[in-house]
Amino acid sequence: QKEVEQNSGPLSVPEGAIASLNCTYSDRGSQSFFWYRQYSGKSPELIMFIYSNGDKEDGRFTAQLNKASQYVSLLIRDSQPSDSATYLCAVGGSQGNLIFGKGTKLSVKP
Amino acid sequence: DTGVSQDPRHKITKRGQNVTFRCDPISEHNRLYWYRQTLGQGPEFLTYFQNEAQLEKSRLLSDRFSAERPKGSFSTLEIQRTEQGDSAMYLCASSRSGGAATGELFFGEGSRLTVL
Numbered sequence: 001q002k003e004v005e006q007n008s009g010p011l012s013v014p015e016g017a018i019a020s021l022n023c024t025y026s027d028r029g030s031q032s033f034f035w036y037r038q039y040s041g042k043s044p045e046l047i048m049f050i051y052s053n054g055d056k057e058d059g060r061f062t063a064q065l066n067k068a069s070q071y072v073s074l075l076i077r078d079s080q081p082s083d084s085a086t087y088l089c090a091v092g093g094s095q096g097n098l099i100f101g102k103g104t105k106l107s108v109k110p
Numbered sequence: 111d112t113g114v115s116q117d118p119r120h121k122i123t124k125r126g127q128n129v130t131f132r133c134d135p136i137s138e139h140n141r142l143y144w145y146r147q148t149l150g151q152g153p154e155f156l157t158y159f160q161n162e163a164q165l166e167k168s169r170l171l172s173d174r175f176s177a178e179r180p181k182g183s184f185s186t187l188e189i190q191r192t193e194q195g196d197s198a199m200y201l202c203a204s205s206r207s208g209g210a211a212t213g214e215l216f217f218g219e220g221s222r223l224t225v226l
Contacts, residue, residue: 004152006152008150032213034213034214036215043201043217043218043219043220044153044201044215044217045217046213046214046215049213049214088152088153090213092213093166096141096158096160096165096166096207097143097155097158097166098143098155098213098215099155100145100152100153100154100155101152102150102151102152103151103152
């Protein structure tokens with residue numbers, strides 16, 4: 001059973017701080033990694049994907065991947081109250097499906 | 111609106127009844143996924159289709175669940191002999207296939223099932 005693990009939180013950070021969200025996965029053969037954001041009562045939406053080891057930056061978001069450690073992270077710089085949501089890590093399976101973690105709830109305090 | 115649409119948005123049923131959900135994906139997307147989500151949990155993979163072919167089905171999925179995508183367009187998810195444990199939000203998503211597009215799932219608003 002392929003697993004994706006996340007700390008459920010809640011993670012609370014002050015406005016303007018860096019939020020760091022972490023994820024580990026069990027399938028060493030996984031090749032694609034995604035971060036989705038889910039606001040309360042809404043459906044998930046994709047915010048970033050990463051395929052290669054290292055960092056990938058998109059605006060205030062940076063995804064980091066370390067395949068040797070089977071670890072993915074998401075950094076949110078200059079956190080805003082509008083970033084308050086649940087962040088879901090998802091890992092691409094070899095069959096083409098996506099396996100999601102349970103999500104980390106982030107709260108950004110003004 | 112050309113997003114993913116799901117129907118019905120909310121279904122209340124009695125234990126033992128059958129229910130069917132429908133999903134209409136984004137028209138140019140050939141992949142369609144069904145997930146189930148309960149409060150405080152991430153989406154749990156159920157099954158997915160590429161065009162009309164069902165390519166993978168979760169081993170956790172009871173044989174009371176069946177999904178179809180007969181013409182490679184809309185899909186239905188049927189749950190037979192519902193149980194209270196089936197109460198959840200059923201999410202449908204679609205995507206193109208190939209590269210990063212494969213993982214960019216566009217979700218519908220979900221169909222919430224309540225089994226009494």
